[in-house]
Amino acid sequence: MAVMTQAPAPGTRRQMLAEFWFYFRANRGALYGLYFFIALVLVALLAPLLAPHDPILQDRTALLTPPFWQEGGTTAYLLGTDAVGRDILSRLIFGARYSLFIGVVVVSISLIGGIVLGLVAGFFGGWIDMVIMRVMDVILAFPSLLLALVLVAVLGPGLTNAMIAIAIVSQPHFARLTRASVLGEKNREYVMAARVAGAGRMRLMFRTILPNCLAPLIVQATLSFSGAILDAAALGFLGMGAQPPTPEWGTMLAEAREFILRAWWVVTLPGLAILVTVLAINLMGDGLRDALDPKLKRS
Amino acid sequence: MIKFILGRLAYLIPTFIGITIVAFGFVRILPGDPVLLMAGERGMTPEHYQDMMQRLGFDRPIWAQYLEYLWKLLHGDFGNSIVTKQPVLSDFLALFPATLELAICAIVIAMLVGVPVGVLAALKRGSWFDQVTMTVALIGYSMPIFWWGLLLIILFSGVLGWTPVSGRISLLYYFPAPTGFMLIDSLLSGQKGAFSSAASHLVLPSIVLATIPLAVIARQTRSAMLEVLGEDYVRTARAKGLSPGRVVGVHALRNAMIPVITTIGLQVGVLMAGAILTESIFSWPGIGKWMVDSISRRDYPVVQSGLLLIAGIVMIVNLVVDLLYGLINPRIRHR
């Protein structure tokens, strides 16, 4: 595809988008993923309107009520209540906000950080490259969840700190990708031409080279988005992420763990929400990769 | 080849120093204080507190502590746990076989299922088999494994009662453990039923831990196979009338395995992260659970040396994979 091989003229952008959409649409899974994701964003945005109850309000008369279709359930609490009488459906709806927010924040931080580091390393080379890439190696040498755990312990448990920790551990992937693309692009003709034409370093890095490295970064960003949701939920599950009574899905699971054999809905539903969300995003990621990667398209 | 290996090793040294700095530095800026945690509600007089800090060596400048730490590391001394007073290395070695056994079982399951599924899916591209398995693989890849583990416990231990709830073997069995691998030790013990007990304890945790690597390997194998099948020499072989089985078995599979091996190597880090969650859910006495507990107890020496040991293992495995890759694929060496 054009993006990968040469600097596109502005006029072809629209055409590229159309081509991209053509390939993306061909992947049914990706399309479903996209629809679900859009629905989820709407749910998150409209949470206060959609949720039947306040997600942290406790109804002491209705502890561990099962979902409405089960015996003992009531339509007042469609998906039942948890151990202190909070409405599960409302908590799940509000939880969507947290998960999307986590994904957006983590991807933004790690994408920006990774791009800057990768561009600098690839563009300048030499000892700067050496230092940056060794630091990335160090971070990658630790299992990501373990490092995130230690980081959160350092910063203190909580959603914000969990996001920072996850961003730090997922950022080297972006840096490596960016650097590799930059190394590939650096000596191409259009870059040389821009250089000869007197473009400054900043302009060369960000305006000339970067747009041509975007395809793999976009794919990686969707992967990181779903990864961030999973990791944040895992940290919440280990008690180091969002703190109760925040209706974050992983934290809900952690609180529900003691009821595992008594009240299936408090354990099953938040996990299902995580799974479906992550699955939708990964489906989208697959679609994006197919649409952006010319090699697979050929075969 | 030797030059290639030496080059790779040279890279490792700065990385390893970086790891020691991270392990030591992060742990030291952890808020909280192990000495105070030991005293609990009863508290401590300031003099006694000072005395304890001094005994544990926490009162000296941080760089001096770091250099001493490095010096001791070079002599194979990983420090002593503040809580158990045991050498960190001996605690690590006591728990590592449990994690290793779990991880090996998981990766074996992942390979035994993932590779054939990936190959078949590639050969029957577009068939219902391909679609179903790849959808399942993507679900597996998206799985929050801590939840998956809980579900399996509810189903197999709670509802069906087929598998035990937690632990490595029924407590009714007791035998010496020369290898630390329960499956092997239970066979060596010669006790009837010990092996099946160990296996039944291992089943659920390994399935949980295998889930993500399995999905990754299946997907990776499929796309590697597709790529190889499209290459000229395979087409040529086919055109020459070689049997499809031969083409796939001899030519395509071997070449497709190169990227798959790298993928498997990369799963080591994923397995370690997964072990933290899996071991927590199944009360599996391994290093993942040990690290989580030690972080919450602020057991500095365990956290820092544990991080170091785990990162070291991940690094070495990656190096080995790298070297294997270089061995199989000579082009890499001269890059």
Place this chain on the structure above:
Amino acid sequence: MKLRTALLAASAAMAMLAGGVQAKTLVYCSEGSPEGFDPAPYTAGTTFDASARTIYSRLVEFAPGSTSIQPGLADSWTISPDGLEYTFKLHPGVKFQTTDYFTPTRTMNADDVIFSFDRQGNAKNPFNQYVPGVSYEYFTSMGLDKTIKSIEKGDDRTVKFTLSAPNAPFLADLGMDFASIVSKEYADKLMADGKAADFNNQPIGTGPFTFVAYQKDAVIRYKANPDYFGAKPKIDDLVFAITTDAAVRAQKLRAGECQVMPYPAPADIESLKSDPNLTVMEQAGLNVAYLAYNTLQKPFDDVRVRKALNMAIDKKAIIDAVFQGTGVVAKNPIPPTMWSYNDAVPEDTYDPEAAKKILADAGVKDLHMKIWAMPVQRPYMPNARRTAELMQADLAKVGVTAEIVSYEWGEYLKKSTAMDRDGAVILGWTGDNGDPDNFMNVLLSCQSAGEGGSNRAHWCNKDFSDLLSKAAETSDVAERTKLYEQAQVIFHDQAPWLAIDHSTVFMPMSKKVSGYVMNPLGTHAFDKVDIAE
């Protein structure tokens, strides 16, 4: 199900083959890993259950199910009239355990007793630092480093402790886990072999069970000690299955994978009680949870303000919401099961209107305060944050704005002792030896007030402290009871704390288990337990 049945059948067959007679095995789902097997350096109950209560015994012991003292390794003792000299006569012919790593050549004698204490209090004892960095927290925090002046050997069976001042709780201190008697012969041998650290991994004691093996973070195995000097344990093998998660413990108990478990989750208690195969024993815990005001800080230096706040908080609601109703509202700093508990002390009734009026009379308007909520679960307080939220709501009703703060547990413990601490702190205490001194002196005396001290109210009342000192120097229990009762009246009048609750302790176990006695000090012992087939 099939698989498990097959397994059980196979293992039963195996046991028959091996022993001829079925060995009685009790499996206890313990709540955590022991830190080590030498009780002296540690303070955690989990560690003591796995070491002091099984492997070791002490000069004196707490009678099962009570806090009174009975003879242990010492058959009898005499106390000099000035209360300074305690002379113990040791039980004759007590053997240390024989294991594959140690065979004793002599019986327990005065040297072992002296060694057991000297290594903790005397930094020059060669065994004081047998592992680098080891320290003896309990010995120090009970003040025995200052209380014990000297320990002398009379003959092999006679030991004399000389104290620096009369100290009534001293005898009870000797029944505590850290005072377990260890073998000097074994320690000397390890020292000579250069393997001193094994003292903590391969324990040797005189207790009812002999250590067999520990698989880290998984299983501890013991067998009945055939040489035990007391009544022989009724079970042959004792197994601790370490299971940190309360829900998993409950599940294992239901599945028959273990027969006894401690610390069920409050949410599980109902369903455990309704299980036909299980019994759930319960007992009032020897503990207290409290909200300590900083009595040095304005306006909490005014007793009227403290009283008013105490009246503004509905303790019953806290018991219901946080303890699921399983606890007792507190009015005294000591629990009702402890001797000298003064039931005549009136309860502060929940009365927001009166509280509002008192605050107005004291000239306090728009009060803003902080409530510290600890970040961890403790036996006396399963959820401090939820407690704080309830308090916050109650205080709002009398016009007090409360802000909830929390820190990492170590930080919390440290910062809460600061003299200039802002706000009232939620904390609690679990009794060590059943003596009222161990609550009131530790938590409320002038001696423990101040930076780093355990008197979080920083409350120093001369009359109160004098009563305590006097009681500590008296050995007559009736006399002491009177003094402590008076002290509780002062506590009530001065209200340095809001005493919140005394929690209830639950012990679910299989109906096959008999003879289990709950210990008010919170330890778990199995030497009297039997199990039916």
